[in-house]
Amino acid sequence: MAIEGSANMIGYGLAAIGPGVGIGLIFAAYINGVARQPEAQGRLQTIAILGFALAEALAIIGIALAFVL
Amino acid sequence: MSLTPTLVVTAEEFVPPGPGDFNLPPVGPHDTFPFLGQEMYLGVTKPMIQLVLAAVLIFVFFRAASAKRAMVPGKTQYVGELGYGFVRNSLGRDIIGSKDFMRFVPYLFALFFFILLNNFFGSIPFIQFPSFSRSGMVYSLALMSWIIYNYVGIRAQGGVLKYLKHQCVPQGVPVAILPLLIPLEFMSNILVRPVTLALRLFANMLAGHILLILFALGGEYLLVHGSLLVKPVGLLAWVLFIAISFLELLVQFLQAYVFTLLNAMYISGALSEEH
Numbered sequence: 001m002a003i004e005g006s007a008n009m010i011g012y013g014l015a016a017i018g019p020g021v022g023i024g025l026i027f028a029a030y031i032n033g034v035a036r037q038p039e040a041q042g043r044l045q046t047i048a049i050l051g052f053a054l055a056e057a058l059a060i061i062g063i064a065l066a067f068v069l
Numbered sequence: 070m071s072l073t074p075t076l077v078v079t080a081e082e083f084v085p086p087g088p089g090d091f092n093l094p095p096v097g098p099h100d101t102f103p104f105l106g107q108e109m110y111l112g113v114t115k116p117m118i119q120l121v122l123a124a125v126l127i128f129v130f131f132r133a134a135s136a137k138r139a140m141v142p143g144k145t146q147y148v149g150e151l152g153y154g155f156v157r158n159s160l161g162r163d164i165i166g167s168k169d170f171m172r173f174v175p176y177l178f179a180l181f182f183f184i185l186l187n188n189f190f191g192s193i194p195f196i197q198f199p200s201f202s203r204s205g206m207v208y209s210l211a212l213m214s215w216i217i218y219n220y221v222g223i224r225a226q227g228g229v230l231k232y233l234k235h236q237c238v239p240q241g242v243p244v245a246i247l248p249l250l251i252p253l254e255f256m257s258n259i260l261v262r263p264v265t266l267a268l269r270l271f272a273n274m275l276a277g278h279i280l281l282i283l284f285a286l287g288g289e290y291l292l293v294h295g296s297l298l299v300k301p302v303g304l305l306a307w308v309l310f311i312a313i314s315f316l317e318l319l320v321q322f323l324q325a326y327v328f329t330l331l332n333a334m335y336i337s338g339a340l341s342e343e344h
Contacts, residue, residue, distance in 0.1 A: 042159075042163075043163075046159070046163060046164065046330070049323070049326065049327060049330060050330065050331075050334065052327075053269065053327045053330070053331060056269065057265045057268075057269060060265065060268045060269050060272045060273075061265070061268070063272050063276060064268055064272060067088060
């Protein structure tokens with residue numbers, strides 16, 4: 001059986017594991033923080049989304065390279 | 070003689086969706102011209118019309134919302150004030166700081182709602198094309214934000230060299246490491262920022278919409294061309310399509326928020342006096 005397609009996509013799938021774990025950790029920490037101190041939610045939310053955006057940038061660079069290379 | 074099992078009758082091959090599906094031909098009359106060995110269109114395309122439509126819709130809505138300015142707000146005024154307050158407080162005041170955030174609120178406000186509506190165009194029936202899944206549209210936004218935060222920083226720090234020192238030389242670091250850190254900081258703070266800013270929005274809109282096309286087309290293909298046992302999977306794909314559409318709505322909002330948030334962070338970083 002022959003499988004056709006781009007090996008880049010497998011590479012991207014592997015590369016997306018890192019940001020996936022990272023984003024999971026960020027939101028786990030955010031939920032933890034809000035559970036311990038609910039009144040800090042406003043401040044934590046901004047920081048959590050900023051961290052999410054930065055971790056996501058890795059996945060974005062990955063998908064750009066998967067299409068380009 | 071072929072040994073291929075004939076379980077799945079393939080009347081026609083399934084063509085997976087790709088970035089090429091977003092390459093819409095221009096609406097109405099147009100010219101073509103060769104550029105770098107490729108055939109380029111010279112005309113008005115759907116995302117261009119959507120950008121103008123979004124600008125007009127936002128202007129009309131907020132004009133109507135702020136026309137009366139009643140003491141007891143009506144529904145339209147209430148929604149307008151809610152949106153304005155959200156951007157001003159959570160994106161402007163909390164991040165840029167209460168001293169000089171008001172200067173940037175008009176920019177952040179326009180940016181947020183422009184991106185939000187353009188992203189929602191990906192899910193609004195009969196339009197269903199996110200404008201920012203075309204990378205050119207996003208690069209111009211990122212270029213604008215790059216110019217703004219650098220200009221603001223140069224003005225605030227009093228000169229190009231002082232601004233570069235502010236952005237590229239971290240405080241409280243041993244001198245020995247500086248030759249390593251300065252190029253890195255320059256790369257990350259000046260060169261890569263607009264690229265990641267643009268690619269984040271663009272890739273999210275593109276990938277999300279490709280996912281939706283894949284589920285819709287795949288479900289249709291399995292229902293029409295699949296064998297009897299495979300057909301229910303097609304229905305399942307369509308159920309998942311609906312679920313992913315809701316996820317997309319969340320992503321569309323989040324990306325508009327993140328884009329504006331990062332703009333505010335960059336401006337605040339360029340303005341700040343000391344790290």
